[in-house]
Amino acid sequence: MIRSYLKTVRASLLGIALTLPVAAHATTYKWITFKPQGAGDAQAISTQWFVDEFKKRTGGKDDIQVFWGGSVAKTGEIPDSLAAGVGDFGDIITPYFPDKFPLNNAVGFFIPQPNSTLKIAELMEEWHKKYPQFDAELARYNLKAIGYRPLEDYGLLCTKPVKSVSDLKGLRIRSYGFAYPALIEALGATPVSINTAEAYEALERSIIDCTPIGPALARGWKYDEVAKYYIEMPLGASFGHLIAMNLDSYNGLDDATKAVVDKLGEDYAVEYSKLLDEDTAKVLEMWKGELGVTVMPFPRDELAKVVEDPRVQAVRKQWIDRATAEGVPAEEIVDELKF
Template sequence: MKCKTDKRLPLAFASAIFAAALAQPVVAQEFSDVTLRHATGLPQTYPMVVTTTRFNEIVEKESGGKVKVQMFWGGSLGGMKEALDLVSKGAADISDIVPGYFITQLPLYSMTNAIPHTFMDPAAATIALMDVSDSNDAQIAEYQKNNIKPLIFRALDNFYFMCTKPVKTMADFQGLKIKSFGNYIPKLIEALGATPVNVIVADSYEALKRGSLDCTYSSFPDMDAYKLHEVAKYITDVPMGGIVAYSDSMNLDKFNALTPETQDLLVKTGREVTLWWNEQSAADSERAKAAMLANGVEMVAFDDPEALHAAVPDMIALWVTAMEERGMGAEGKAYADDLMAKYNAAAKK
């Protein structure tokens, strides 16, 4: 006698397996349970720190509260010029690194921060830097050597000259003492016949008030944030290009010790916040300009903007020459070509 096969058995078996699967707890993403120490030299009132706050809130929410960020504002763990050491040596997990302060350690990374009058579309420069940070082997190796992992990049919109008296002509620049920093902005200022004075933005107010500075070379948000309009009422109405101001960078060893899900969350959120700030930056610049105009600042028409631009040296060429002097000529030229190709492509979009 033939046995009859119960055709319901496979279906019943499958149903039992499915029910058992449903009974199992859903495996949550394996986020690290960690509190990250973030040191910044900036005050909590500085406009661009909204990016830091936004990053922290998204990371905490998306990780279900497992990843937290403990903030140390206003240089309480160290100022902007200590930031690289703080992060690379692990005294802080994250800090705001201005690469132009660390040209010796970060010669490639500092290009978009150090050279003026080059990035007339600062948001495009930020996108280009994000791209080379992911794809350029020399840039990646430089980060690894310094034990850092940049997460958030920030565009700083076009710089202008803000002075204690109107600057309307090329002749008006002669002999002026103008705020400077880094290795390349002094060359721009000298090319205009003025004298560069190395002053950090936080000290610009007193320097302008005392007369040890005649002008600052800054963006509208920095001018407004540090109330420079109280001591200097004239802005020469010629945009001189922006920069990638700084990054929130993480200790690479600490980053690598986190779970893959946590690493992915930090990188993804950093990119999202970078692109979000690109959308906010120009509007923030206009906000700051309007606030200063309402406080009596005057936008001064320059008689020959083309002559002003023509007087400025080719900053990319100067940067490549400096790289040659460091014995990194070929590497520097290849990096500059890569970054500028990405910048030009992003600027056209």
């Protein structure tokens, strides 16, 4: 009788247990980045914003641990590390990998171009939705773009005043990527290939006279300590960084979490652009004050004439030909990037 009673109790308890809600398994995803945590700029702050929003929007079920400052993968290692599953999220400096991501580097072939930081992010979102080749290019490396981080509107930071194209003749200007070497030559200047970390010393020692950059980045790298003229040459926003996921990690998300990530990617561009605008405004005020940087206008019509130079047009055609070979209707994209 006692055994029968115990069996009944066990059966009842089992039945109750089966009807209780089972707590969902919490997951901690990994974000690998080259950015230092304490950088305090729009890139670092917006990364933390994404992480905080992800936890909030998943109801605290999931979170992301950030491995800052290249502690897991250096800048040049992030695409391969992310593809291999070392991280689930990561930020990729797209122009550093032109052979891997030519389609996703479209903007880099069209400098100058007329669009702002936020507009370039919106265009990248649109192109990924409209043209599957953009996603397919990343999928070859087991990557998925979930957000976009264009850089700010660029001008020229110089060690001497520049008022027109004629003032650029013979100057040495830092160059990189696709469009800048041809554009600098078309302006009558000499392109000099120097990486970001070496540009401060190059400006200080007069190895170069100018570098393309925006105010926030110029302050971040402290170039404005050694170059005191910012030329508002309307080069447009540069691209920039992909916020990417390991494709297997993305495909492994449940539908609800995937929806959170997709929406966060869209919201990220707005938040990042707002932070970047705030940074730029602060820097411009500092330039007026203790930093003593003179901001100078540059005639847009003179730059527009330079865009017609055969060297500049040849670079643009490189991208058009490659995109066309991939089946992308390139002219539709080019229309958005015409200066």
